[in-house]
Amino acid sequence: MPTFVYMTRCDGCGHCVDICPSDIMHIDETYRRAFNLEPNMCWECYACVKSCPQNAIDVRGYADFAPLGHSVRVLREEKKATVSWKIRFRDGREKDFVSPIRTTAWGSIPSPGELDAPEAGALRNQELAHEPQSLHIEGGLPALSPGQLKRGAA
Amino acid sequence: MGLFTRRKTVSIDADILIIGGGMAGCGATYEARYWGRDLKIVCVEKANIERSGAVAQGLYAINCYMGMQWGENQPEDHVRYARNDLMGLVREDLGYDIARHVDGTVHKFEEWGLPIMRNPETGRYLREGKWQIMIHGESYKPIVAEAARKAATEVYNRIMVTHLLTDRTRPDRVAGAVGFNVRTGDFYVFRAKAVIVSAGGASHIFKPRAAGEGMGRTWYAPWSSASAYALPILVGAKMMQMENRIVLTRFKDGYGPVGAYFLHLKTYTQNAYGEDYEPKWFAVLRETIGDYVDKHPVPTCLRNHAFLEEVKAGRGPIRMVTKEAFQDPHKETVGWENFLGMTIGQAVVWASQNIDPKHTNPELTTSEPYVMGSHATCSGAWASGPSDYAPAEYQWGYNRMMTVEGLFGAGDTIGGTAHKFSSGSFTEGRIAAKAAVNYVLERKREQPQVSEAECNDLKKAIFKPLETYTVGRNEIVAGTVSPSYLLPLHGLQRLEKIMDEYVGGIGSHYTTNEPLLTRGLELLKMLKEDLELLGAENLHQLQRAWELQHRMLTSEAVTQHTLYREETRWPGYYYRADHPKLDDANWHCFTLSRYDRHSGSWQLEKAPVYHIVD
Numbered sequence: 069m070p071t072f073v074y075m076t077r078c079d080g081c082g083h084c085v086d087i088c089p090s091d092i093m094h095i096d097e098t099y100r101r102a103f104n105l106e107p108n109m110c111w112e113c114y115a116c117v118k119s120c121p122q123n124a125i126d127v128r129g130y131a132d133f134a135p136l137g138h139s140v141r142v143l144r145e146e147k148k149a150t151v152s153w154k155i156r157f158r159d160g161r162e163k164d165f166v167s168p169i170r171t172t173a174w175g176s177i178p179s180p181g182e183l184d185a186p187e188a189g190a191l192r193n194q195e196l197a198h199e200p201q202s203l204h205i206e207g208g209l210p211a212l213s214p215g216q217l218k219r220g221a222a
Numbered sequence: 223m224g225l226f227t228r229r230k231t232v233s234i235d236a237d238i239l240i241i242g243g244g245m246a247g248c249g250a251t252y253e254a255r256y257w258g259r260d261l262k263i264v265c266v267e268k269a270n271i272e273r274s275g276a277v278a279q280g281l282y283a284i285n286c287y288m289g290m291q292w293g294e295n296q297p298e299d300h301v302r303y304a305r306n307d308l309m310g311l312v313r314e315d316l317g318y319d320i321a322r323h324v325d326g327t328v329h330k331f332e333e334w335g336l337p338i339m340r341n342p343e344t345g346r347y348l349r350e351g352k353w354q355i356m357i358h359g360e361s362y363k364p365i366v367a368e369a370a371r372k373a374a375t376e377v378y379n380r381i382m383v384t385h386l387l388t389d390r391t392r393p394d395r396v397a398g399a400v401g402f403n404v405r406t407g408d409f410y411v412f413r414a415k416a417v418i419v420s421a422g423g424a425s426h427i428f429k430p431r432a433a434g435e436g437m438g439r440t441w442y443a444p445w446s447s448a449s450a451y452a453l454p455i456l457v458g459a460k461m462m463q464m465e466n467r468i469v470l471t472r473f474k475d476g477y478g479p480v481g482a483y484f485l486h487l488k489t490y491t492q493n494a495y496g497e498d499y500e501p502k503w504f505a506v507l508r509e510t511i512g513d514y515v516d517k518h519p520v521p522t523c524l525r526n527h528a529f530l531e532e533v534k535a536g537r538g539p540i541r542m543v544t545k546e547a548f549q550d551p552h553k554e555t556v557g558w559e560n561f562l563g564m565t566i567g568q569a570v571v572w573a574s575q576n577i578d579p580k581h582t583n584p585e586l587t588t589s590e591p592y593v594m595g596s597h598a599t600c601s602g603a604w605a606s607g608p609s610d611y612a613p614a615e616y617q618w619g620y621n622r623m624m625t626v627e628g629l630f631g632a633g634d635t636i637g638g639t640a641h642k643f644s645s646g647s648f649t650e651g652r653i654a655a656k657a658a659v660n661y662v663l664e665r666k667r668e669q670p671q672v673s674e675a676e677c678n679d680l681k682k683a684i685f686k687p688l689e690t691y692t693v694g695r696n697e698i699v700a701g702t703v704s705p706s707y708l709l710p711l712h713g714l715q716r717l718e719k720i721m722d723e724y725v726g727g728i729g730s731h732y733t734t735n736e737p738l739l740t741r742g743l744e745l746l747k748m749l750k751e752d753l754e755l756l757g758a759e760n761l762h763q764l765q766r767a768w769e770l771q772h773r774m775l776t777s778e779a780v781t782q783h784t785l786y787r788e789e790t791r792w793p794g795y796y797y798r799a800d801h802p803k804l805d806d807a808n809w810h811c812f813t814l815s816r817y818d819r820h821s822g823s824w825q826l827e828k829a830p831v832y833h834i835v836d
Binding site: 196 | 255256257259269272273274275290296297310314318322323325330332336360361365368369373380432437438444475555558559566567571573575576610612613652656659660762830833
């Protein structure tokens with residue numbers, strides 16, 4: 069249905085509402101718990117599933133082509149910097165996968181505003197921030213000469 | 223007394239306004255801060271930049287990396303590749319510009335914490351193919367969003383931008399944007415000295431193969447609602463190559479990617495009877511498109527063409543031969559993690575249908591068409607090129623500035639730069655932002671003026687669907703059928719049906735002609751009139767209503783361009799049956815359009831293609 073929410077696990081915290089790129093996770097006004105209000109605009113991106121502190125959200129494949137009985141579960145652990153998957157086939161076979169998600173501490177990226185200010189005049193050249201060093205090449209930023217371009221047919 | 227009159231208006235002034243916080247928007251936000259230390263940089267996003275845009279669910283590869291540090295490729299090589307793949311027509315000046323900067327972007331991603339796989343033998347990034355490197359990219363977007371949040375003065379999430387504003391006295395000068403908060407319903411007016419549109423391309427303008435619950439499992443994200451195009455089109459920016467839609471060959475139903483399968487796992491396709499079907503169709507293609515079929519690699523559209531012809535000949539399904547490769551446990555892991563990293567829905571489909579590629583060769587399909595600017599296609603705005611080498615005809619101002627003053631673009635928004643993908647889109651955002659900082663500072667922070675009357679008119683128009691629904695709903699007992707309004711889903715499904723049947727969707731084997739396109743335009747006109755009667759029950763539907771308006775206008779552009787180009791340039795993407803051949807004598811050029819919002823008319827023209835000397 070993409071995504072759906074288990075009544076007994078959801079505590080209505082709203083993390084899924086806050087993260088859903090498609091704006092389809094909403095809080096039900098009667099039960100004060102989350103639900104998917106527009107399953108046919110769900111991409112199965114799992115952003116809500118990964119964000120749920122109660123593991124209350126799961127996915128049931130799209131009814132038009134996915135037979136029942138499967139599951140693809142995920143556990144994203146920021147502190148461990150891993151994402152773990154368990155795939156269960158309709159016939160019961162299982163597969164497990166674990167991948168790293170980040171090599172640095174969360175929040176560790178410096179603001180470009182805190183870095184040394186670029187030299188006056190650099191604003192007019194073609195180099196972007198951190199260039200040419202960030203290209204890891206000799207000879208600076210590559211460029212064409214205007215004469216290298218020629219007009220095509222028609 | 224209309225409902226809009228009680229709405230709060232929030233006014234925000236910015237030096238640089240960035241619309242859309244996906245890859246391109248995050249790149250623009252980062253770079254704008256680097257060069258514009260004391261500027262007010264505002265990024266506005268309809269979802270949450272932590273997980274927004276096409277990279278929301280992650281990626282398993284970065285598809286645009288030169289590897290200049292190891293002498294793997296040079297920017298010129300990438301230009302030749304993109305040109306060949308797009309049958310000769312790309313903005314080579316813009317493409318080169320991205321290619322020369324993109325390695326620096328990728329190196330920053332790695333420094334910020336994105337896990338990029340390494341080849342244990344060489345120590346270099348692990349190549350999936352000539353241009354692709356493999357990553358553990360589940361958190362690609364959160365990492366990039368962190369950099370953007372650090373850089374921005376303010377990030378506004380959950381604000382759907384509906385229109386750009388132009389200067390009160392100069393309609394060719396951008397002055398800001400308006401939209402609404404999808405949570406509070408507040409009306410937002412952003413005034414800005416420069417605007418960068420980095421919104422998403424277009425899914426859901428052609429009818430998708432899955433029309434029920436699975437309609438959300440489009441190849442491109444369902445939230446890519448064509449704002450990339452509609453926003454600039456509405457203020458008269460010239461667009462290019464809007465006919466150049468893309469069709470994807472993908473795993474059936476989930477649209478799981480095939481790149482790693484072809485390039486890294488070395489799997490291959492065959493028809494239902496185990497035959498390699500491509501060579502015979504390529505031989506026939508030579509009659510209609512000449513030696514373009516001999517390019518290496520074979521252009522994406524032509525491989526689609528062979529697939530389509532084989533299926534039409536009754537020898538489907540086409541399958542990916544995975545059984546051999548998947549006996550290798552490493553390759554099996556890569557095959558599955560590839561989906562879990564970027565198209566989880568495909569893993570769901572395979573689990574549900576008991577498809578284990580170690581034992582079953584999975585089916586492939588061709589998708590419905592999409593309009594976007596960063597994959598093997600390059601629809602988008604006509605933009606000024608880099609000042610150090612772009613030809614005079616491609617330079618009228620600042621890099622990535624459109625034909626509207628102060629209006630810049632990046633990512634799906636900018637046309638002509640195929641194969642930029644995630645890293646190239648972020649890079650293009652950086653390029654546009656540096657130019658925008660220059661633009662603002664060189665004008666001594668000149669502040670364009672917005673018209674209060676225009677803002678008030680837009681406010682009425684934006685919230686009108688809520689009022690239309692509230693009033694019309696009282697006429698009927700219950701249900702979705704009303705004589706007074708259309709719901710957003712009704713309008714979307716009509717749009718998709720028109721585009722499918724008249725403009726070359728799956729239902730017509732991607733084929734159209736002048737009479738079909740002309741009739742399609744008549745039906746689109748009526749739909750456009752009917753969209754004045756869109757009804758929205760709540761703010762969520764109001765977002766859907768405006769997404770539909772953006773898709774509508776973009777579809778009109780696609781249809782106009784398809785009508786204008788009288789040839790079949792990209793067989794496998796679409797066919798003009800009345801002009802079945804590629805025609806380099808008359809159409810080795812770009813198509814440009816300009817929309818007049820007052821008359822609703824379109825003007826089309828040709829623009830020259832410049833090639834890098836080989």
